[in-house]
Amino acid sequence: MAAQTEEERTRTNTFQLQPKENWKRVCLIELLDPAAALVNIVTYHRRQAYFDDEQTRNDVWNAITKTEIRDRFQPTLGRAITDKLLDKCDETWDGFFTQLDDYHDGDREDRPSPPGYCKDGGQRVLKTVVRNDAYTVEWGEHSRIELALGSELKEKYGIPFNQRLRVPIRGNPQYEGHGGRLELVYDRSTESFTAHQPVTFRHDTTRAAASGDEDVVAAVDVGANNFVAVTTTNGHQAVFDARPLFDRFHRITERIAELQSQLPDGEHSSRLIEKLYDRRRRQRDHAQDALIRYLARLFEEWGVGEVYVGKLDDVREEHWSAVVNEKTDLFWAHGRFRRRMHEVLDGECGINVEEESEASTSSRCPQCGEEESVGRNGDVFQCGGCGFEGHSDVVGSENFLSEVVDGNVEFNTGRPMARPADSGQNGPEWRHREVPRLEWDDHEWRRRGHSTKEEPANRSTRKGNLASGVSR
Ligand SMILES: [Zn+2]
Known part of the structure; x- marks a missing residue:
């Protein structure tokens, strides 16, 4: 003890x-x-x-x-x-x-x-x-x-x-304790008042040590399909659906393009265009920062000591289309994402953050290792070898984790994400039924009522540039 x-x-x-x-x-x-x-x-x-x-x-x-x-x-x-x-x-x-x-x-x-x-x-x-x-x-x-x-x-x-x-507040207080100097900011572009409240508390470090999971490792995969998926060596998983967020981002992008096309010759921007760029960036940064805070909280709860974040640079050169590059650079702002991961997880929570290439992690079946007869249709990954079916970005994070911890960490059950078998279900195995799915609602990441299973059916038409077999 x-x-x-x-x-x-x-x-x-x-x-x-x-x-x-x-x-x-x-x-x-x-x-x-x-x-x-x-x-x-x-x-x-x-x-x-x-x-x-x-x-x-x-x-x-x-x-x-x-x-x-x-x-x-x-x-x-x-x-x-x-x-x-x-x-x-x-x-x-x-x-x-x-x-x-x-x-x-x-x-x-x-x-x-x-x-x-x-x-x-x-x-x-x-x-x-x-x-x-x-x-x-x-x-x-x-x-x-x-x-x-x-x-x-x-x-x-x-x-x-x-x-x-007295003013009503809305948010998701992540920490309880003694409140310190509050910072209050008004954002003119969104007409919103935001408060940042530092909280000091006594943290019991016994729990993580007692659970025997001192070497818990997490892999964070930023998928081109607007998902962030996480898998840990002690079997936890979560998936964050950023699609509504991207849709909004994209609407502003379209509006900017429209305004730019209407500019007089020789002019390249306007106050309104600058304002829209600014709003687009703020909305993204806000959601991204909240996502990283949410991850920090999950990782503390799960006893994670080390996190691997996918590095996309070398993947992109080979496989990524211009559209995907744009999405990665602008929407995910991948460089900023990794920097904030370091600042918050490393700097504030003492969780070690490593960057690692995640090339070809989503074109292999996590169950049987098949690489040829696999395909993805929208968010669904399917394996012809063993009949496995799952969420493709979660598959990406599972494979990414297997790669980075190979030989370093022992999975408890051979596979990191072993979950109780779903007995009452026929048909192809859908392994990611239990994975909590979170969605951004403008203010916070909220857990959705249903599992990941319902989603792919009505999303499967949205393949975009990510044909099956192509890496991510
Ligand atoms: Zn398989």
Whole structure:
């Protein structure tokens, strides 16, 4: 029996604020706008002092006093938010001066730039930090956040002095624990308020050790059919269906092409086109980041210590069509995907991430090893050798896993994904009946009510460029 061990961990919950009344939306913006102004004003005065050769570093720090800032912003923002923003400014400048010292000491090659303004396209970026005593979050039937505001802002919106602004929230709190400094951001293009809440909790590390699965390895396969499929050496699997997401991505792409065709000669872009590019990217990044967070949670639950992510580069040159390349580069943004996997899994969860080529992993039957008489029809993989039938991207992740762990890990049962046989069913074996399937609904990845079995039948007409036999 392993000794009980605990360690402190910090993770981030992300959720959406969904004010139903318009006045609450306006009130939130009237909170975020001065918060952004505060940071920019401090930045302005410190930059002025910094670029003035006559002034010392001390002058930079005192270019504008905290009293001046508090007098101006506290009535709107309240004391807690005002002070937290001032702390944040100081952290930023501290970081800059540290880099500058490193540069002067020769520990750094490029000279760092002083902190800049919080702006995007000429407008202030509407965001703030909220000290942990200035908000409460409650999850339940009526999930909500309550924010402390300054007295003037409360008065303006008729909020009693002893109450806070209450706003419904929506999301999937992944971590429970002590909430830290909350970050609140308004996205003008999607008109949405997003909160990032770091949470600190005691993590019991006994469980993973006690289960004897210290060497659990997971393989993550990014399939060209808009799926991410995962298989682990202790028999867990999951598949993420990104098709609705891609469809939306593609609609924006089409709209961009249409607008581009209407541009006057000599012009290559317009504000609207730029905006659409931006929206398309944000939506994708949001879903991708949420996917990686979801994977991180699953991997912790399953005791995964090492993850292999498929590297597509060498596969593409041989087999991939232009359309698939476009999908991989733009939609999956594969480079970004792998980078975020490293940042979140490696950096935050201590799970080792490796990249490995996954060439030819989906043209072999995972059950009998047949490579010739196999085919795929849409999402369905079929083997003529043994009659096996399964989800083709899940097959890809199974084979990918077998390849990367060959000789390194012992599968418990000969096959990693052994599941109880499905007794009441005739016909070809459908092995991926039990694999949980998740779909993006704009806010989070949700588990769908039914299994993977129902899908392929009505999707099988969508073959696209991926004819059977062609690798992925
Ligand atoms: Zn077979």
